[in-house]
Amino acid sequence: MRNSLLNITLALVLVCLVGWLLVVGRALLLPFVTALIVWYLINALASGLRAIPLGPWRLPALPALLIALVIIFAAAMFVFDLVAANLTQLARDTPGYQARLEQVFANLSEMTGLREPLQTRDLFPQTSLTQLVTQAASFITTMAGSASLVFIYVLFLLIEQSTFNSKYAALFETPERAEAAFAIRAEINRRVLHYFGIKTAVSLATGLLTTTLLTLLGLPYAALFGFIAFLLNYIPTIGSLISVIFPSLLALVFFETYGPFLVISIGLGLIQFLLGNLVEPRLMGASLNLSSLVILLSLAFWGAIWGVTGMVLCVPLTVVILIICAQIPQTRPVAILLSADGNIGPPLQHGEVSVGETALVRP
Numbered sequence: 001m002r003n004s005l006l007n008i009t010l011a012l013v014l015v016c017l018v019g020w021l022l023v024v025g026r027a028l029l030l031p032f033v034t035a036l037i038v039w040y041l042i043n044a045l046a047s048g049l050r051a052i053p054l055g056p057w058r059l060p061a062l063p064a065l066l067i068a069l070v071i072i073f074a075a076a077m078f079v080f081d082l083v084a085a086n087l088t089q090l091a092r093d094t095p096g097y098q099a100r101l102e103q104v105f106a107n108l109s110e111m112t113g114l115r116e117p118l119q120t121r122d123l124f125p126q127t128s129l130t131q132l133v134t135q136a137a138s139f140i141t142t143m144a145g146s147a148s149l150v151f152i153y154v155l156f157l158l159i160e161q162s163t164f165n166s167k168y169a170a171l172f173e174t175p176e177r178a179e180a181a182f183a184i185r186a187e188i189n190r191r192v193l194h195y196f197g198i199k200t201a202v203s204l205a206t207g208l209l210t211t212t213l214l215t216l217l218g219l220p221y222a223a224l225f226g227f228i229a230f231l232l233n234y235i236p237t238i239g240s241l242i243s244v245i246f247p248s249l250l251a252l253v254f255f256e257t258y259g260p261f262l263v264i265s266i267g268l269g270l271i272q273f274l275l276g277n278l279v280e281p282r283l284m285g286a287s288l289n290l291s292s293l294v295i296l297l298s299l300a301f302w303g304a305i306w307g308v309t310g311m312v313l314c315v316p317l318t319v320v321i322l323i324i325c326a327q328i329p330q331t332r333p334v335a336i337l338l339s340a341d342g343n344i345g346p347p348l349q350h351g352e353v354s355v356g357e358t359a360l361v362r363p
Contacts (some may be wrong), residue, residue, distance in 0.1 A: 022306070031307075034229065038072060042069055045068040066270055082223060189286065192319060195319065202279060205279075209221075210247070210268060215280070221288055234311075235308075251264045289340050294337075298315070318338065322335050322338045326344040
């Protein structure tokens with residue numbers, strides 16, 4: 001009993017210490033974590049390029065990596081430029097939109113007979129719309145400014161990735177333990193890649209449909225709101241709600257009548273509902289096996305530590321924790337609590353995967 005209590009106490013102390021280090025080292029860790037994500041995407045894209053048959057031969061590993069690197073960073077720079085330009089223009093126009101929104105709230109309050117008219121500070125109690133848009137533009141500028149550091153990290157990861165497998169295997173005393181570790185890594189790769197693949201496809205569909213609907217109705221900044229819908233779709237639960245609110249508010253103040261506002265609100269809501277509640281669960285299946293409550297708690301935890309980046313990564317990070325905990329007898333109860341149905345399966349057998357099979361791209 002005393003040993004169990006001591007182990008629990010030490011585990012709690014370790015968790016608190018790791019959490020403190022994550023908060024304190026946020027400025028150092030976030031660029032490196034972002035680089036890891038980009039590196040992972042580059043390898044995944046390179047693997048996809050190598051799988052494309054080009055007559056009797058396939059694309060070699062090095063050219064595939066270089067092409068994937070150029071595609072990822074070119075797409076990132078294009079998106080940053082597009083979003084920054086739209087946010088800068090929106091920041092200039094926001095004071096006029098905010099005044100119009102105040103007038104719309106006053107009219108609605110008068111129509112409904114409210115004693116105290118609604119105001120924008122009721123929706124955004126901590127800041128004004130102008131400050132909110134300005135902060136968003138500043139965030140995008142900061143992200144673009146740290147792109148050079150992320151690029152350097154990614155280059156070094158790509159240069160050294162040929163040695164990762166040998167280093168990983170050398171960490172363990174016996175080949176059996178090394179094979180077990182590679183099996184765990186392979187399972188993490190499989191689930192995370194499946195999650196990001198499905199999530200990216202659904203997010204792209206959400207962003208394109210959002211942009212198309214807003215463009216057809218003549219709402220400005222359609223591309224910006226489409227990108228916001230694409231990005232926020234990675235954030236569970238609250239992301240889809242936020243991506244509907246902002247274009248709906250702009251429609252409320254941009255158009256003279258309430259018809260386009262209703263069409264945009266209902267249309268975006270239907271897009272989010274159909275893709276998020278019908279299409280995505282069918283494609284995702286039971287591969288994650290995470291409790292909905294755990295996802296919400298993980299969203300709050302990682303969001304408090306790493307902000308938007310933590311919210312985007314909360315599901316993959318929790319999946320990694322579940323898989324690792326499921327392989328250790330002492331932490332299997334933790335994995336059961338994190339799972340959706342308590343069925344986490346038996347521990348992975350170390351013979352399931354060979355040492356060289358888990359690399360995304362073999363040099």
